[in-house]
Amino acid sequence: xxxxxxxxxxxxxxxxxxxxxxxxxxxxxxxxxxxxxxxxxxxxxxxxxxxxxxxxxxxxxxxxxxxxxxxxxxxxxxxxxxxxxxxxxxxxxxxxxxxxxxxxxxxxxxxxxxxxxxxxxxxxxxxxxxxxxxxxxxxxxxxxxxxxxxxxxxxxxxxxxxxxxxxxxxxxxxxxxxxxxxxxxxxxxxxxxxxxxxxxxxxxxxxxxxxxxxxxxxxxxxxxxxxxxxxxxxxxxxxxxxxxxxxxxxxxxxxxxxxxxxxxxxxxxxxxxxxxxxx
Amino acid sequence: xxxxxxxxxxxxxxxxxxxxxxxxxxxxxxxxxxxxxxxxxxxxxxxxxxxxxxxxxxxxxxxxxxxxxxxxxxxxxxxxxxxxxxxxxxxxxxxxxxxxxxxxxxxxxxxxxxxxxxxxxxxxxxxxxxxxxxxxxxxxxxxxxxxxxxxxxxxxxxxxxxxxxxxxxxxxxxxxxxxxxxxxxxxxxxxxxxxxxxxxxxxxxxxxxxxxxxxxxxxxxxxxxxxxxxxxxxxxxx
Numbered sequence: 001x002x003x004x005x006x007x008x009x010x011x012x013x014x015x016x017x018x019x020x021x022x023x024x025x026x027x028x029x030x031x032x033x034x035x036x037x038x039x040x041x042x043x044x045x046x047x048x049x050x051x052x053x054x055x056x057x058x059x060x061x062x063x064x065x066x067x068x069x070x071x072x073x074x075x076x077x078x079x080x081x082x083x084x085x086x087x088x089x090x091x092x093x094x095x096x097x098x099x100x101x102x103x104x105x106x107x108x109x110x111x112x113x114x115x116x117x118x119x120x121x122x123x124x125x126x127x128x129x130x131x132x133x134x135x136x137x138x139x140x141x142x143x144x145x146x147x148x149x150x151x152x153x154x155x156x157x158x159x160x161x162x163x164x165x166x167x168x169x170x171x172x173x174x175x176x177x178x179x180x181x182x183x184x185x186x187x188x189x190x191x192x193x194x195x196x197x198x199x200x201x202x203x204x205x206x207x208x209x210x211x212x213x214x215x216x217x218x219x220x221x222x223x224x225x226x227x228x229x230x231x232x233x234x235x236x237x238x239x240x241x242x243x244x245x246x247x248x249x250x251x252x253x254x255x256x257x258x259x260x261x262x263x264x265x266x267x268x269x270x271x272x273x274x275x276x277x278x279x
Numbered sequence: 280x281x282x283x284x285x286x287x288x289x290x291x292x293x294x295x296x297x298x299x300x301x302x303x304x305x306x307x308x309x310x311x312x313x314x315x316x317x318x319x320x321x322x323x324x325x326x327x328x329x330x331x332x333x334x335x336x337x338x339x340x341x342x343x344x345x346x347x348x349x350x351x352x353x354x355x356x357x358x359x360x361x362x363x364x365x366x367x368x369x370x371x372x373x374x375x376x377x378x379x380x381x382x383x384x385x386x387x388x389x390x391x392x393x394x395x396x397x398x399x400x401x402x403x404x405x406x407x408x409x410x411x412x413x414x415x416x417x418x419x420x421x422x423x424x425x426x427x428x429x430x431x432x433x434x435x436x437x438x439x440x441x442x443x444x445x446x447x448x449x450x451x452x453x454x455x456x457x458x459x460x461x462x463x464x465x466x467x468x469x470x471x472x473x474x475x476x477x478x479x480x481x482x483x484x485x486x487x488x489x490x491x492x493x494x495x496x497x498x499x500x501x502x503x504x505x506x507x508x509x510x511x512x513x514x515x516x517x
Contacts, residue, residue, distance in 0.1 A: 169396050198388065205390035205403030206341060230389065230400060 023073040030069030037061060051120040056113055059138055101156070105139040108155035112136070117158075118165045125164040126153060167231050171204065174227050174237050178245065179220030181255035186213050186221060189254060193225045196248050200241055202233040219259040280382060281311060282368065284327060289320040289370040293382050320379050326371035333364040333457055334493055335422065335445040336383060339401045341390045344408035347439035350466070355429040356438070357483075358408040361421035362445070363387060364457055384420035392442050401442065408438075412485075419455060424448065425483045427463040436466050446497025447478050453486035477502050 038061045046054045075081050096103065113136075118124050122133050124143070131145040141158060143151040166172070180189050190211050197209040210226030225245070229237040249256060263272065283290040285308070292315040299312060342360050350356050363385035369376040387402035409416070412423065424443070430436045441464075448459040461479040478501060481487050 170398065171391055171395060201386050201388050203388065205343075205388050207391065207395070228391070230391075233389070 019077045023076040026073040026076050027069060030065075030072065034062070034065040034069060037065065050113075050116060053113055055120075055136060056109065056138065101154075102139060105155040108159040109136070109138050111159055112141075112155055117163055118168070122168065123166040125166060126158065126161050129153075130166070170231055171207075171228055172231055172234055173210070174229060174234060174241065175210075176225045176227070176242060176245070177214070178223050178225065179217055179256060180223065180249075181257045182221060184221065184254055186223070188252075189221075189223055192248060192252055192254065193223065193245070196241070196245050197225060197227050200227070200237065200244060202229050202237040202240065204228040204230070218261075220257045280366070281315060282329060282370075283308070283311075283317075284322070284329075284370075287322060287324050287326075289322050289326075289329070289372075289379055290317045291320075291368060291380050291382075292317050293380075295386060318380065320370060320372065320377075322370060322372045323374070326373065328371040328376065330369040330376060332367045332369065332493055333422070333450050334367050334381065335362065335448060335450070335459075335496065336365055336387060336402050337381070338389075339392065339399065339442060339444040339446075340387075340404045341392060341401045342404045342406045342408070342441045342443060344438060344441075345405055347437055348408065350428060350430045350436045350438055352430060352433050352435060355427055356410070357425060357427045358410065359412050360404070360406050360408060360424045360426060360441075360443075361417065362404065362424055362459075363418075364420050364422050364450075412483075414454070414456060417456060419457075422448075422450060422457040422459055423482070423486070424459045425461040427461065428466060429463060430466045432466055432468045444497075444503075447495050447499060447503060449491050449495045449499065450493035451482050451486055451489035452492045453482065453489035456486070457492075458482035458486040458489055475502060475504060 038058060041061055042054060042058060045057065049057065071081060074084070118133055120133050120136065123130065124133060126143075129143060129145065129151055131143040131149075131151060134142040134144045134150065136142075138155075140152045140154045143153060145151060178193075190213065193211045194209065197203045197211070198205070203209060204227075207228045209228065210224065212224050214222040214224045216222070225241075227237060227241055246256070280291065280293040281302070283292075294315075299315070302312070303310060340362060342362075344358070348356065363383060366382045366384060367378055368380045368382065370379045371377075387404065390401045390403035392399050392401045412425075417423065426441070426443075428436075428438060445459075448462075451458045451460070460481055461483045463477045463479075465475045465477075467474070478499070480499075482489055
C-alpha cells in the first residue's frame with residue numbers, strides 16, 4: 001500500500017523529472033555563479049571604469065549570463081539546441097528588422113561609453129532640455145531636469161544631436177550684456193564693470209574677467225562683462241553680479257536706458273512742426 | 280562675531296562690515312540684537328571652555344603686488360605679504376574641544392590656478408608687497424609672510440604674481456602680530472618643473488624668537504616645489 005502511494009503517477013515520465021531536476025540545479029548554480037562573477041568583475045575592473053561603465057558592465061554580464069544559463073538549462077532538459085539556434089538565426093533576421101531601433105540604441109550606447117562625452121552626475125543640455133545625467137543604460141539615458149522631472153533620451157538621439165556638457169570643466173564664464181546711455185563715458189563704464197567684478201567674491205580673479213565694448217544699439221551702447229567662476233558658484237554669481245552692477249550704476253549715475261525712438265520730420269532733426277487748427 | 284553658551288549648546292553668529300558696530304564687547308543676552316543669525320552646536324551643561332585659534336585661509340593664495348616690481352638678474356628682494364587670517368573656533372563638547380567653525384577675518388575673492396580644464400581654487404590677494412615691516416602699518420588680523428625672491432636667471436624678472444601654497448607655513452605670535460616662518464623662492468631660467476621654495480623654521484627678525492601658536496596644516500617641510508608660481512597658465516580667449 002505504502003509502495004503504491006510513493007509510486008509516480010503514470011503520466012509523469014521519470015526521465016523528464018530527472019532532466020527537469022538537473023535543469024533546476026543548473027539554473028540555481030548558474031545564477032549564483034553569475035552573481036559572484038558580476039561582483040568579482042565589478043570589484044576588479046570597476047575602479048578603472050567610470051560609473052556609467054560599471055553600470056553597463058553589470059548589465060552586460062547579467063543579460064549575457066542569464067542567456068547562457070538558460071541555454072545550458074535547456075540543453076540539460078534534452079532540447080535540441082542546434083535546431084533552436086538555427087530557428088533563432090532565421091528569427092533573428094526578422095527580429096533584427098523589427099528591433100533595429102533598439103539595436104541602434106545599444107550600439108550608440110557603446111559609442112557613448114567609449115567617447116565619454118559626459119559622466120553620471122554631469123549637467124547636460126540637449127534639444128532644449130537641461131538636467132543632470134541620472135542613469136545611462138544600454139538603450140537610453142535618463143536626465144533629471146532641474147524641476148525634478150525625469151526625461152528618457154534614446155542613446156541614438158544622443159549620438160545624433162548636439163549635446164552641451166555644462167559641468168565638464170571646473171570653471172565657467174557668466175556673460176552679462178549691458179546697455180548704457182549714449183552720453184556715458186565708455187572708459188568709465190568699463191572701469192566700473194572691472195571694479196564690480198573684482199569686488200564680487202565669487203568672480204574669479206584669474207582668468208581675468210572679459211570686459212569689452214561690443215557695439216552701438218538702437219537705444220544704448222552695449223558692453224559685455226564675462227565673469228569667470230567655479231561651477232558650483234555659477235548660480236550665486238548669476239544672482240549677485242547683476243544686482244551689484246545695477247546698484248553700482250545707480251551710485252555712479254550711469255544710465256541703463258529704456259528703448260526709445262526719436263521721431264523726426266523729414267531730413268533734419270528739427271522739432272516737429274505743430275499747427276493749430278480751428279474746428 | 281558673538282559666541283554664546285546657552286541651553287547646553289554653543290551658538291556662534293558672525294557678520295561682515297559695520298552692521299553691528301555698536302555692539303558692546305561684553306554684555307547680557309538681552310543686549311544682543313534679534314537680527315543676529317546663529318549657528319548652533321550641541322554641548323554639555325559643563326562644557327564652558329572655548330578657544331580661538333588663528334589659521335591660514337583654506338585655499339592657497341595668488342598674491343599680486345601693486346604695483347609690480349622688477350628684480351634684476353642675480354638680485355633678490357624681500358617682501359612682506361599680509362594674508363588675512365582665519366579664526367577657528369573650538370568649543371568644549373562632552374569634555375573635549377571640537378572645531379565648531381572657521382571664520383575668515385576678511386572677504387577674499389576666489390581665483391584659479393591652472394588652465395580651464397584642471398587646476399585648483401585659490402584666493403586672490405592684492406598686496407602692497409611691502410619691503411619692510413612697520414607694526415603700525417599692519418592690521419592685527421593679517422599674517423606676515425616674509426618671502427625672499429632670488430632671481431637666479433640671467434634676465435630681469437617682473438614680479439607681478441605669486442602663487443603661494445600655505446600648507447607648510449606655521450603661525451607665530453609676536454607682540455600682537457601674527458607671523459609665519461619665512462621662505463625663499465628661487466627664480467631660475469627654466470621653471471617648467473616649478474620653482475624651488477625653501478622654508479625657514481622660524482619667522483624673520485624681529486619675530487625670530489616668537490612662539491609657534493599654530494602648526495603647519497600640511498606638516499613642516501624644508502623644501503618643496505610650486506608649479507607656475509609666477510605666471511598664469513590661462514591663455515586669453517575672448
